[in-house]
Amino acid sequence: MNEDWLICNKWRMAVNLPDEKPRRGGPFSAYRRSFISKHTLCREALFASIGPVRSAVELFGGLGCSSTLIRHYCKPETHVVHERDPGLCEHLRGLGLTVREGDVYDSIAKPVLARRALLDADFGDFTIHAWRKNKLMQLLWAWMFNRGHRHIVTTDIAEPHLHLHRARYGALLHNDCGDYPEYLDGMSRFFHELYGYSVARAEANYGSCSMLWLQQEPSRIRFSRTWAAYEGVALCST
Numbered sequence: 001m002n003e004d005w006l007i008c009n010k011w012r013m014a015v016n017l018p019d020e021k022p023r024r025g026g027p028f029s030a031y032r033r034s035f036i037s038k039h040t041l042c043r044e045a046l047f048a049s050i051g052p053v054r055s056a057v058e059l060f061g062g063l064g065c066s067s068t069l070i071r072h073y074c075k076p077e078t079h080v081v082h083e084r085d086p087g088l089c090e091h092l093r094g095l096g097l098t099v100r101e102g103d104v105y106d107s108i109a110k111p112v113l114a115r116r117a118l119l120d121a122d123f124g125d126f127t128i129h130a131w132r133k134n135k136l137m138q139l140l141w142a143w144m145f146n147r148g149h150r151h152i153v154t155t156d157i158a159e160p161h162l163h164l165h166r167a168r169y170g171a172l173l174h175n176d177c178g179d180y181p182e183y184l185d186g187m188s189r190f191f192h193e194l195y196g197y198s199v200a201r202a203e204a205n206y207g208s209c210s211m212l213w214l215q216q217e218p219s220r221i222r223f224s225r226t227w228a229a230y231e232g233v234a235l236c237s238t
């Protein structure tokens with residue numbers, strides 16, 4: 001893949017990666033773009049609302065779309081990105097980022113995660129049920145929330161299957177999960193009890209939701225939604 005992407009219709013980013021096999025019946029790059037585009041679009045409003053910070057760390061660097069937004073909206077003096085895929089690490093280094101190559105779960109309990117103004121954890125697989133089932137994810141979550149980072153941004157993918165799991169999620173969160181904002185409200189209160197952070201703002205795009213966590217009492221979450229597909233990561237025509 002050798003493409004130029006336009007991040008949120010504003011910033012050009014070169015993506016040079018080895019070609020990969022088609023997935024889900026379409027070219028891999030298109031699938032990947034539509035998937036990452038949602039996260040990117042949701043994150044734009046959050047990073048814009050955070051504004052300049054001194055330091056940032058990302059746990060799941062991927063293709064660097066979030067990194068591009070953080071760089072432009074938050075302008076950190078130090079910006080460290082974790083990623084386990086060697087090809088993506090090379091790409092991220094090419095964007096001028098400081099990359100920690102390897103499995104971020106291996107970093108748990110090591111004192112490598114300094115306190116930062118902004119931590120971004122773009123999980124591709126987080127739901128409250130996945131968290132409950134996965135002890136390693138619980139440890140990682142505790143590791144993230146016990147370091148006093150000022151702003152924490154995470155991703156949740158529960159919405160598409162919420163109608164199948166209302167009772168299960170409701171029981172886990174001790175909160176009605178009649179709709180997605182109720183699920184988010186339950187999650188905000190649940191993790192506030194554990195770590196003292198609650199969700200201040202959430203931006204959803206069908207299938208993906210980005211949340212901004214702050215050290216504060218739970219209050220009404222500012223929730224918005226978009227249905228756009230490729231606007232987060234458009235392909236440059238030239």
Ligand SMILES: C[S@@+](CC[C@H](N)C(=O)[O-])C[C@H]1O[C@@H](n2cnc3c(N)ncnc32)[C@H](O)[C@@H]1O
Nearest residue numbers: 060061062063064065066083084103104122124
């Ligand atoms: C949802 S994508 C992140 C997208 C990213 N925010 C962007 O803007 O391109 C998740 C990324 O995390 C990486 N990843 C998944 N599990 C990981 C782990 N345990 N340690 C390090 N990286 C991981 C994957 O290789 C993938 O690139």
